[in-house]
Amino acid sequence: MKWPLLSCYWARASSVAKNQRLEQLFGEARLRSQTFSGANAFASTSSLPRLLQTPQAQRLERDIADFTLAPQGASSALQARADAEQPSLGLEEFFGLRHERIIVETVEESYRDCLRSCERQSFDRLQADWEEAKSQFLGNLQRLGQGSSVLALCNDGTTSSPAAVPPTQDSPIIEALLSEAISPQLVQKIAQLSSSSCPAYQAEITECWSIVAQELKITLGGITAGALTYLQNRFFDEVKSFVYNQADSRLGGVPDAWSLVRAYGRLKFQTSNFPSAAVHVWYAAYVAARAGLVSLLLELPGRAAPTSDRCPMLGAVCSLMARRLHAVSPQGVELAGCPEADSADLLRADVEQESSFFHDVLVSLLLGRSFAFSRLPEGTVEDWLWYRLHLVHLLGKDDQSPEFKQQLEALRGQAASLPASHFDGGASSGGTGEVPGVSAAMTSMQTLNSVKALLLTGQFGRAVQQLQDRALRPVALHMALVLQRAGTLEAVAGLETPLNVSAFLCDYASSFRCAEQLRYFRALDVKERVQALQRLLLSGGAVDELLGYIDPNGRHRPGLLERTLQEDGMGDQAEFVELCSRVGRQARDQGQYREAIRLLHLGRCYSEVLQVLCRCLRLPIWREEAIASGTAAQGEAMSLAQDIQRFFDIYERNLDRYALSSQVWTVARKLYATRMFHSLCDRGQPEAALDVFDREQLLGDVDAPAEAELASPSHPRLGCRV
Incomplete structure (x- = not known):
């Protein structure tokens, strides 16, 4: 790009010098014409005989005669060829085309600006709608059951995240269902409480309850x-x-x-x-x-x-x-x-x-x-x-x-x-400036017409599921309990997959504290309540608050579950023991060893507790690389090790009271000592590890046969040396 610029510069400089030279020559010619201003004054310099002209005047005359504004030489031929290739335009046509091009470019730029503005406004509106919907979902998150896998209950009864607070309407609704028979007055009372739990949908929920009351x-x-x-x-x-x-x-x-x-x-x-x-x-x-x-x-x-x-x-x-x-x-x-x-x-x-x-x-x-x-x-x-x-x-x-x-x-x-x-097609007016599809989606979010249509056709399971999808789980639970108590769900069981109210209630209440979950379980029948308790214990509910505290001597103080069973008339201590033993065996078969140890102990299955302890001591998680593979695995291994040590100490103090088999106890003790030996070695305590090794005689059963073999006649040399 440098050479064309330089050539243009030198061409412009030579043109300026040439013009200055012409002006100088014209000035000299005027002076000479004034000198001969007599009879021939009217004659111009160019009309004088060439012999009377000075060399400068002759040169000037030649320059004037040869001067032209058109390019000459080879460059002139190239320029003529280029001009021939271009369309011949007049001044008006040129500026007309230029004006048209400017208008088209202006319109295109305006159109692009409009599209960018529309896109920006649409994005901002969608973003605002999303933020509003997200805030609503997050606001209702405390009332949504998140499933048993979300909350990891600890030994002290706390959870890894704060327990959710149940809606205030749930408790009076459950109490009303337990104390009164199904009647129009009861349904109306429950409908008022349930509708007040969600002000945004209160009118729509009231209509849904009106349908349920008739069905x-x-x-x-x-x-x-x-x-x-x-x-x-x-x-x-x-x-x-x-x-x-x-x-x-x-x-x-x-x-x-x-x-x-x-x-x-x-x-x-x-x-x-x-x-x-x-x-x-x-x-x-x-x-x-x-x-x-x-x-x-x-x-x-x-x-x-x-x-x-x-x-x-x-x-x-x-x-x-x-x-x-x-x-x-x-x-x-x-x-x-x-x-x-x-x-x-x-x-x-x-x-x-x-x-x-x-x-x-x-x-x-x-x-x-x-x-x-x-x-x-x-x-x-x-x-x-x-x-x-x-x-x-x-x-x-x-x-x-x-x-x-x-x-x-x-x-x-x-x-x-x-x-x-389809059920909200006429609700939107489609006003100016509305983003297509967004208005209809927002309108359908504000109505429950599709839920009403499902209720009117007896599709209660789908209606309950749609209520859950709309973040209306409390309302869905209230309707499910009323429909089950009235026997309406059994009437449609042959037409659709039966709605599992017990599983729904357990999942709904799983985010609450154990005491709150037991209050919800009261709304179930006795058989379903027992199943719900089993699911609660297997999902991490085997905590001191629920089962009661076990002291270092193995004695048990009744917990919330045992007291609730007695208050509800579901049984006394015998039913509690039976429940713990049944759930403990199920936990053992599923590999939930911490829950199995505690539940089997409360179920008075002490020999089975020793068997679970032996199984735990043989697990591969005690290898150092397995424990260090992750924080969760390491924490679980440490908690299991604490439970093993705790119950091993309890059983060592109460061998006679628990009537444990000496053979099983010997095996369990040997495995426990071996685990302690490896643990001390891993912690860099070789002296303590050797003390355990000698005290428990971990190789005692192996040394005796070896010594007898060395002293036998088949090994005379070794026998002499010994």
Whole structure:
């Protein structure tokens, strides 16, 4: 890059020198012309004869004649060829293209700036949403059961991390379940306590509890009928709320069902006269059926007169629909004065000329056909579930028939296959500036519509799991306990994998202290409670706080577990001993030797304790390289060594009291002494190691046969030397 710059510099310098020389020559020519200013003054210097001109003037004339602005020589030819290759542009075209290029570059740069700004804002918003969700998860972490493997319980009853604090609502809910029978009042009380545990979802949790309260039945038919009752009551509540919140509802006095339906129709159709058309009448029939108003369906042909005269099949459809509602009504309302209607009337209604969507949905339901709810104005997922649940009862004779179970399983599968966003599709308005997908995700996080759909289709296990996924484990546990206590989970056991409430409760309570876990176990049945206690002891709960303290003489002071068993009436000391022995053998088989030693001792299986001690002394972890392989392994080995020494000292003092076999004790003592010898050697204490070696006679059994062999006649020379 240096040489072109230098050439440009020298070219510019020569051009400047040439111009200065020309100016000088022009000045000299003027002076000469002024000297000859007489008769020939008008003649220019260039017009003088060349003989009269000075050499400088002649040179100047030649320079002026040869002077040109165009490049000459070889460089001129190259430049001409380059110019020929370039398009010929005028001044306007050149600046036009330049202007267009500048505009395009400006637009491109602006577009890139917009994209960068949008990306930055999207990232900032996603980051803020993530931080908010993360803070919510971390805030609820104390209330989430983290599993038994997370908390490593120590001998003193403490944990490697601080124990979580149980929610304040759990204790009164468990006490209420233990002291009262399942009733609507009890469920309402538990629902209020459970909903208050999560203010962010309080309204949604209350709705979920309303569904559960209607479905606490012991049969599939009762569960689906309860779901229909909830859907119908909820729809009627929405009708009343919509009407009462309008200033021009014109109810007057104490409104009955027909007054509410008429006011609802006036507001929906924006008319002052309702019903005034056939579509109004069929809409009133649909609203009455959807709200479960059996009496109004029977009275509708007369209440809607004279407009109802335009609907000749209204009476038959209303009568059949009233019977359908009565068949699934838990109250068993009497159908007084219900007119008779047969299938022929229903078929005639199906082919009626003047019909509407509301007429079609009622007739399709009574005929047992499917219906596309996308055709229905303001159709919702709840309307679809109401329709499908009625079809389940209509097509199945009873809840034990194959048709009933087939229809119910199809509905359950379809509801479970839909994504959670499907139930929240209309909740987001999609405002300007919203990042696609983020708004829908945040909306679905604020609702529990998918959980409600699972509850309405009797999928309690999936509903409980979704509540756990939403960081609502306390609510999920409360519902699971109520459903189990009411026997509802047994009713759906044939349709889905049974929900293991005992395992769920144990996992939930595993992050709490032992005393708190025992309080949770009280909510289980006796058999499940014993299994929960076994899991607790095997998961690291064999601590002094739970099992009691064992003094240096081997005596035991009752702990929390033994006192709890006596207070709950589950047994006395004999049951505690049996539990410890059973769990101790299981811990031994699983390689949990520390727990096995303690539990077998409390289970009064002293010989088995010695066997476990011998097994522990033969473990390869006592090698120096194995212990030094990691901090966790080293700590576990040290704790096991302390337990071995502790119980070995206890048993050495109480050989007669524990009735131990002398042969087993000799083997155990020899192994223990060998372990002590190697331990002292590893710690650099050879003198103490030799003392143990001599005192315990570690090679005593080997030296005697060797000496006898050396003294035998077959080794005469060695015998003489000895």
